[in-house]
Amino acid sequence: MNRQRGRPAPGSGVSRDEILDAALALLDEGGGQGLTMRALGRRLGVTAMSFYRHVGDHTGLLRALSDRVYATVLEQPAGEQDALAEMRGLLTRYHHAVASHPQLTLAIFATPEAFASVTRHITDRLTALLASVTDQPLLWRDILVDHAHGAGLAQGQTMTAQYQQALDCLLARLAAK
Missing domain, CATH: 1.10.225 (NK-Lysin)
Incomplete structure (x- = not known):
């Protein structure tokens, strides 16, 4: 696949939510070995470098996924x-x-x-x-x-x-x- 060099045009990148959605799907489908920055890039049609400003490295991606998935655990129903x-x-x-x-x-x-x-x-x-x-x-x-x-x-x-x-x-x- 030929990709243009340089920065993508404004508005043509991926959002943090899109990255996390795709990353979680890759994990659910293929386990930890299936979630690489390159595989994520292929899934979203962008280069792996596109993710670093949103989530940092692979560890940062896992942290972001963990924060998203486990966020509801701390939500407590009203009432003492x-x-x-x-x-x-x-x-x-x-x-x-x-x-x-x-x-x-x-x-x-x-x-x-x-x-x-x-x-x-x-x-x-x-x-x-x-x-x-x-x-x-x-x-x-x-x-x-x-x-x-x-x-x-x-x-x-x-x-x-x-x-x-x-x-x-x-x-x-x-x-x-």
């Missing part, structure tokens, strides 16, 4: 909830995000520098909630997050009810301490 109910909601939303885009989670595992700001906020919020109900918040955080990852990666969206049942058992055990 106790810590356990808030944890249940947070972990349920997180499990849903992992199960919806398991390849993104695996790509982040493979590129720890891509651990994004939103996922850090999720971890910090969960840790704070756990600190209000147990003297072992880090242990319980790791158990609950690993459970969400494992269930989301292994089951996808097909076994959400079983995840909820297991999560409720874990939270009941936590509350009984």
